[in-house]
Amino acid sequence: MRIAILEDDVALAGLVEMTLAEAGHTCEVFGDGQVLTRALHRTTYDLLILDWNVPGMTGLGIIEWTRGNLEVPPPALMLTSRSAEEDIVAGLSAGADDYVIKPVAPAVLKARVNALGRRAYPSASPMVEQFGPYKFDTRADTVELDGQAVALTAKEFALALLLFRNMHRALSRAYIFEALWGRNPDLPTRTLDAHISNIRTKLNLRPGNGFKLVPIYAYGYRLEALAA
Amino acid sequence: MSLGHQLKLRTQWWLILVAASVMVVVLTMDHTMLRLDNAVYDRLLQLGAASPGQSVLLVEIDDESIARIGRWPWNRAIHAALIDRIKAGQPRAIAYDVLFTEPGDPVTDAALGASIAAAGPIFLPMLPPMPTPAGAAAAPVLPIEPVREAATGIGYATIDPDPDGVVRSAQVGAGPGGQAQHLMALTARAALGQQDHPSSMPVGARLIPFGAAGRHWSEVSAAAVLAGQVPPELLRDRVVLVGATATGLGSRYPTPTGRVMSGLEIEANLLQALMGHSLIRPASLPARLALGLLPLVVLMIGLGPWRRAPALVVFLVCAATVIAVTALCLLASGLWLWLPPGAALAGLAVAYPLWGWRQLAVIEQFMRAQLLRLEQEPSLLPRVSLRGSAKRGVAGTIALLHAAIARNREMRHFAADRLDQLPDATVVADLAGRIVLANAAAHRLFAGFGLAIEPGATRAQDLLAAVRLVGSGNPVPFPLYADEPATHEVQRDQAHFYLVGIAPQTQADGQRAGWIMRLVDISEAKAAQRQRDDVVQLLTHDMRSPQASILAVLETASPDRIAPVEASAIRHYAERTLRLADGFVQLARAEYLEYTLEEVDLGDMLIDAIDDLWPQSHAKRIEIVTHGDEQMLVLGERSLLTRALVNVIGNAIKYSPDGTRITCTLTREVRADGITWGLCAIADQGCGMDADLRSRMFERFARGPVGLGPKTSGAGLGLSFVHTVMVRHHGVIGCETEPGQGTTFTLALPIKG
Incomplete structure (x- = not known):
């Protein structure tokens, strides 16, 4: 992917660029928001990695600008040293597709970037999808863990598949609700928490098994595969 | 008004209605109001319009006739000559009101009889029977036989004045003999050509419409007729009425017109009314009772249960209606009916003041009772001395009222004074938002905004327009229809912030009266909050950023530029700085964040x-087991509660030797207060704590034992955070520990439902 990095800290920008280059991406680093918008006029990027506070224009400002000025706004990943949950929610609500808190763990960054790339440029789903030890058969709505069938309800299956297909991506509650239950605003928010709890237990989505289900404050959930 | 007083008032209403009704019935039946009735009757008659009547000619035996012909009584030959003269004029009928009751010269009497017999329809009077002192049966005194036999008919010509001497009525029909009729009735019937139908004339007493009918007759002197000076055309086809009017002959009577009339003139009036069918019928008893009672009932209803107009207006309308109905029946409608209004008017005149008086009396009682009760009620103010409140009657009530008003006035002063002394700007507004009261602080505050508060003119909305809601910058909604008190944070500019509270103002009976609005200056608190936010901002971003950069530099630098040992040390310190910053930020959040509570499962x-701590536990080969997987819903802030658990379990991992086990147990416990608590016990097999550390473990920067356990890295803010979060969730944290025996932390939260 062609990735634009907005980061005024040279060392951090270098680390991000190096990490993503290792993963086979082409990166261009900008230290100024205005410069980045000018570049976005000229050329196309597949993904934007944006620091929150940079000269010229803030990361959120850039997201807003792309929504207003580009026909196909690229997905955006916020890279920020703001660790407070409220800030994260503010970023996601403003239109960021995901976020990574500094300091940057290279493995996490790679996983998140790949997840965003998959979503923005999806490949056709096969009938049988394999995620590590998990095998999802979308024709029969069955899932196997290490060859052993796990009994899931239809909703649990759909939720698990949604999380696996969006591995390393923050999924908002609204997004999950709509994907599973349609536009039904009457469901209590506990419903989703209960389903998450169920599939975590049934599919053993625990770090010991290489997976972690992370609740995101006031936003939703993310499934992470731990680096082996 | 209280129920008792209302009941009392209702009873009195009924009493007055019944008493006045009885009075009206009695007055109607016994003619007590005759004077009033007569006065009204006479007055109305004078107002009446003339109705068309048949022509009548009066032949008067007047002073001139006596002068020319000679003294009275005349020789009957003169009468015979007069009758012959009249007959020659071919009148329609003659009523010759001269008595021929004593026999005279037989030849003359016979000649008179002959003249009468030849005169056509001619009617003569007779005398009604006079009761004799001996009480013998009386008979009417008839004319002498030749005359009696010659006349077409003989009737009474009596005139019966009312007790007040005024002539109003006449017995038209049945005379004392039963069959005989009034002379004028006979004459009228003959003139109208209805001899065959005696029933066509009214029977019984009738009222003569004096004046109402006007004058439709001419008068000539008998002497003129005898002398042949009257043209025959004047007599033709008319009803001729002959009688004496000369001074000293025949009586004169007062009449409703106010004029004194001769008997002949009264008879002319009667005759004309008979021929015009305009005699007035006295109303029957039921009709008179109806006229008396109906207005009374209407008046009482109009004054009592169905009060729609001032009492005086109702009274006047009722009285006017009575008079109007009476006048209408008498004059305007052709009914010729006399409905005496006296009883009705008397009923109204009695009921109206009586009801007013009783009403006042009951209200006075009620007022006194209320005032006495008010007097008993506890007062915020020193009691106003009540001189004369013990007095009974109106004076006592006035004293009570006086005291109540004084108290009210003082209460208002008291309230205004207290309002003025309130430190916060407070205004009281009516339902539409118009300011009723504003205290000194409010005047000062809004004067600072350049707004002058004028009670009655300024509206709360105008004042609120001076500020904007914090955050959105929208105008402050003024709740005109909301029932709930509302609180808004507003700002005047970047430095001045206020908390606006608007609450509905209700009266003692729950009725909405308006609004009370209060503005509290929170600029200082806001400034402090902003400072705190700045510090958190500094820590969360400005301090973390360089640390992240340091780590990035270490990550990208090649080993030959920075030696791995130094790099590892630098990374350690940078990470520790980051943890310190994070810990501080988290603690600040736990302390100051406005919690948005949701149902969360303690087990989740x-x-x-x-899971969050898996890297750490995995690295130390520590097994974490959980017991009790039942759902335990608590109301809480998920991220803070999770972080609290992370801190406790993280501590357990930190202070436990490798390869040990941490046991997390979820249990439920109903305590003495009836609340169900969810307990999460986290037990490690670590180094434990001594009493000194235990006593200060929730303090900031309290660190685990140095040398007692393994070397650890921590900011010392973890348990302080846990403590804060638990307290703000109304939870409890407990700890059991002995050095070397491991530690068990128990987090207890009230379970929802």
Whole structure:
């Protein structure tokens, strides 16, 4: 992917660029928001990695600008040293597709970037999808863990598949609700928490098994595969 | 008004209605109001319009006739000559009101009889029977036989004045003999050509419409007729009425017109009314009772249960209606009916003041009772001395009222004074938002905004327009229809912030009266909050950023530029700085964040925390087991509670030797207060704590034992955070520990439902 990095800290920008280059991406680093918008006029990027506070224009400002000025706004990943949950929610609500808190763990960054790339440029789903030890058969709505069938309800299956297909991506509650239950605003928010709890237990989505289900404050959930 | 007083008032209403009704019935039946009735009757008659009547000619035996012909009584030959003269004029009928009751010269009497017999329809009077002192049966005194036999008919010509001497009525029909009729009735019937139908004339007493009918007759002197000076055309086809009017002959009577009339003139009036069918019928008893009672009932209803107009207006309308109905029946409608209004008017005149008086009396009682009760009520103010309140009657009530008003006035002063002394700007507004009261602080505050408060003119909305809601910058909604008190944070500019509270103002009976609005200056608190936010901002971003950069530099630098040992040390310190910053930020959030509570499962959060710590526990080969997987819903802030569990379990991992086990147990416990608590016990097999550390473990920067356990790295803010979060969730944290025996932390939260 062609990735634009907005980061005024040279060392951090270098680390991000190096990490993503290792993963086979082409990166261009900008230290100024205005410069980045000018570049976005000229050329196309597949993904934007944006620091929150940079000269010229803030990361959120850039997201807003792309929504207003580009026909196909690229997905955006916020890279920020703001660790407070409220800030994260503010970023996601403003239109960021995901976020990574500094300091940057290279493995996490790679996983998140790949997840965003998959979503923005999806490949056709096969009938049988394999995620590590998990095998999802979308024709029969069955899932196997290490060859052993796990009994899931239809909703649990759909939720698990949604999380696996969006591995390393923050999924908002609204997004999950709509994907599973349609536009039904009457469901209590506990419903989703209960389903998450169920599939975590049934599919053993625990770090010991290489997976972690992370609740995101006031936003939703993310499934992470731990680096082996 | 109280129920008792209302009942009393209702009873009195009924009493007055019944008493006045009885009075009206009695007055109607016994003619007590005759004077009033007569006065009204006479007055109305004078107002009446003339109705068309048949022509009548009066032949008067007047002073001139006596002068020319000679003294009275005349020789009957003169009468015979007069009758012959009249007959020659071919009148329609003659009523010759001269008595021929004593026999005279037989030849003359016979000649008179002959003249009468030849005169056509001619009617003569007779005398009604006079009761004799001996009480013998009386008979009417008839004319002498030749005359009696010659006349077409003989009737009474009596005139009966009312007790007040005024002539109003006449017995038209049945005379004392039963069959005989009034002379004028006979004459009228003959003139109208209805001899065959005696029933066509009214029977019984009738009222003569004096004046109403006007004058439709001419008068000539008998002497003129005898002398042949009257043209025959004047007599033709008319009803001729002959009688004496000369001074000293025949009586004169007062009449409703106010004029004194001769008997002949009264008879002319009667005759004309008979021929015009305009005699007035006295109303029957039921009709008179109806006229008397109906207005009374209407008046009482109009004054009592169905009060729509001032009492005086109702009274006047009722009285006017009575008079109007009476006048209408008498004059305007052709009914010729006399409905005496006296009883009705008397009923109204009695009921109206009586009801007013009783009403006042009951109200006075009620007022006194209320005032006395008010007097008993506890007062915020020193009691106003009540001189004369013990007095009974109106004076006592006035004293009570006086005291109540004084108290009210003082209460208002008291309230205004207290309002003025309130430190916060407070205004009281009516339902539409118009300011009723504003205290000194409010005047000062809004004067600072350049707004002058004028009670009655300024509206709360105008004042609120001076500020904007914090955050959105929208105008402050003024709740005109909301029932709930509302609180808004507003700002005047970047430095001045206020908390606006608007609450509905209700009266003692729950009726909405308006609004009370209060503005509290929170600029200082806001400034402090902003400072705190700045510090958190500094820590969360400005301090973390360089640390992240240091780590990035270490990550990208090649080993030959920075030696791995130094790089590892630098990374350690940078990470520790980051943890310190994070810990501080988290603690600040736990302390100052406005919690948005949701239902969360304690078990879910425990799993989240354990998963979060997997790298650490995995690295030390520590097994974390959980017991009790039942759902335990608590109301809480999920991220803070999870982080609290992370901190506790993280501590357990930190202070436990490698390869040990941490046991997390979820249990439920109903305590003495009836509340169900969810307990999460986290037990490690670590180094434990001594009494000194235990006593200060929730303090900031309290660190685990140095040398007692393994070397650890921590900011010392973890348990302080846990403590804060638990307190703000109304939870409890407990700890059991002995050095070397391991530690068990128990987090207890009230379970929802």
